[in-house]
Amino acid sequence: MSRVRLLIGTRKGAFILTSDAARRSWQISQPHFPGWELYHLKASPVDPNRIYASQTSGWFGQHIQRSDDGGQTFSPVSNQFSYADAPGTHQWYDGTPHPWEFKRVWHLEPSLTDPDTCYAGVEDAGLFLSTNGGSSWEELPGLRHTESGPHWQPGAGGLCLHTILLDPTNPDRIVIAISAAGAFRSDDAGQTWKPINKGLYSKYIPDPTAEVGHCVHHIAMNPRTPNTLFMQKHWDVMRSDDAGDHWTKISGNLPTDFGFVIDVHTHQPETVYVVPIKSDSEHFPLDGKLQVFRSKSGGNDWEPLTKGLPQKDCYVNILRDAMAVDTLDDCGIYFGTTGGQVYCSPNGGDDWQAITHDLPAVLSVEAQTLA
Amino acid sequence: MQNEGVHTIRVDLPLHLRRLANLPNHETTLDVPVPVTIAAVLDALEATYPMLRGAIRDHITKQRRPFLRFFVCEEDWSHLPTDTPLPDPILTTREPLIILGAIAGG
Numbered sequence: 001m002s003r004v005r006l007l008i009g010t011r012k013g014a015f016i017l018t019s020d021a022a023r024r025s026w027q028i029s030q031p032h033f034p035g036w037e038l039y040h041l042k043a044s045p046v047d048p049n050r051i052y053a054s055q056t057s058g059w060f061g062q063h064i065q066r067s068d069d070g071g072q073t074f075s076p077v078s079n080q081f082s083y084a085d086a087p088g089t090h091q092w093y094d095g096t097p098h099p100w101e102f103k104r105v106w107h108l109e110p111s112l113t114d115p116d117t118c119y120a121g122v123e124d125a126g127l128f129l130s131t132n133g134g135s136s137w138e139e140l141p142g143l144r145h146t147e148s149g150p151h152w153q154p155g156a157g158g159l160c161l162h163t164i165l166l167d168p169t170n171p172d173r174i175v176i177a178i179s180a181a182g183a184f185r186s187d188d189a190g191q192t193w194k195p196i197n198k199g200l201y202s203k204y205i206p207d208p209t210a211e212v213g214h215c216v217h218h219i220a221m222n223p224r225t226p227n228t229l230f231m232q233k234h235w236d237v238m239r240s241d242d243a244g245d246h247w248t249k250i251s252g253n254l255p256t257d258f259g260f261v262i263d264v265h266t267h268q269p270e271t272v273y274v275v276p277i278k279s280d281s282e283h284f285p286l287d288g289k290l291q292v293f294r295s296k297s298g299g300n301d302w303e304p305l306t307k308g309l310p311q312k313d314c315y316v317n318i319l320r321d322a323m324a325v326d327t328l329d330d331c332g333i334y335f336g337t338t339g340g341q342v343y344c345s346p347n348g349g350d351d352w353q354a355i356t357h358d359l360p361a362v363l364s365v366e367a368q369t370l371a
Numbered sequence: 372m373q374n375e376g377v378h379t380i381r382v383d384l385p386l387h388l389r390r391l392a393n394l395p396n397h398e399t400t401l402d403v404p405v406p407v408t409i410a411a412v413l414d415a416l417e418a419t420y421p422m423l424r425g426a427i428r429d430h431i432t433k434q435r436r437p438f439l440r441f442f443v444c445e446e447d448w449s450h451l452p453t454d455t456p457l458p459d460p461i462l463t464t465r466e467p468l469i470i471l472g473a474i475a476g477g
Contacts, residue, residue, distance in 0.1 A: 059438040059472040076422035
């Protein structure tokens with residue numbers, strides 16, 4: 001009998017939610033690392049008991065925890081993230097040069113083939129790699145060394161590398177995204193990188209079609225179709241069918257195309273989910289109605305999904321890493337809110353239920369489907 | 372207590388660092404070689420509990436994290452050079468070196 005395990009990172013700890021395949025009744029763990037910010041937890045796709053967790057605090061800095069028993073226990077591994085060389089400067093909010101400084105790990109992406117290999121996306125933007133289960137981390141400095149690096153500027157949340165996508169058909173291909181530099185791709189396992197932002201239009205930057213400087217909030221990919229990428233930008237929902245070389249806008253009939261999360265149905269690579277947020281100034285759902293929008297046609301035609309979601313007085317946000325899908329036959333969709341709710345749809349978005357209303361603000365959600 | 376150039380030092384840690392190091396009590400004791408300074412105590416602390424590396428001071432620069440404070444005999448030593456010798460009440464375990472989080476945030 002299959003089971004689902006959700007790894008929830010919050011402002012005040014991590015929680016592990018488990019259910020059988022029906023996904024109607026859930027068990028919620030005691031908090032792991034209570035009081036700490038858990039930016040992200042993610043399990044190895046080849047060893048589901050191996051979980052990496054990013055634990056951070058303004059007081060006590062960055063720590064990485066690893067579980068080898070499916071999240072029952074964790075042990076600290078290396079938390080030393082040193083840039084490979086003197087990192088120089090990037091642009092500060094006011095346009096002046098600012099020293100590159102490590103602050104925290106936003107996203108952990110375990111390898112698709114080796115449980116001891118894991119990527120870490122950090123603020124200030126850099127990509128790190130561990131090949132020994134987190135015992136040490138080495139930067140892949142080619143990303144920071146791209147010509148535009150000194151001109152990258154932080155978004156409101158910092159200069160964070162928040163998205164890492166690994167291509168299951170090409171082990172040398174990695175796609176990442178940085179706020180507010182944009183999307184980048186490596187085709188040589190992270191040694192060299194190129195910006196992949198052609199087709200993005202950001203009216204709030206001096207050159208709206210600039211090669212870099214776009215505030216990409218999140219990118220999603222269905223592993224079956226790795227050349228097709230879906231992007232939630234600051235404003236605009238976009239897609240690419242050539243691994244990011246060109247993007248086209250697919251916002252279509254969305255009531256607002258600002259938002260943070262985006263994800264793709266496990267079995268239907270043209271079925272896409274977003275949660276529209278009112279605007280960059282008002283980070284909550286339009287009209288107080290929490291609506292997931294689904295497109296079954298790869299964008300442009302979107303339908304609101306509301307059954308089981310609050311349709312009045314709802315003013316939460318859904319942050320960029322806080323949506324996930326499972327791999328059961330009837331694909332489950334999950335998202336967490338800054339109000340501490342975690343919602344589940346066990347049927348591709350048609351019906352929703354709150355697994356819990358009362359966690360701390362949710363930073364990230366990952367789903368594991370267990371045999 | 373001094374024993375062949377080594378002092379036993381009491382160190383009081385905040386809750387989150389105790390949990391990180393899996394320590395059951397507020398305090399831990401460490402054997403620290405002379406001269407006993409905050410830097411030497413932190414060296415001994417990090418050697419005994421490697422998971423605390425980077426939690427109190429930077430891995431490379433050894434600079435104190437901004438929201439942490441060092442209290443010695445009811446005085447704030449946070450801004451003193453960390454190679455300042457610690458006083459007798461610390462060396463004789465009458466007083467602990469207190470490491471605590473600054474009151475900030477909500």
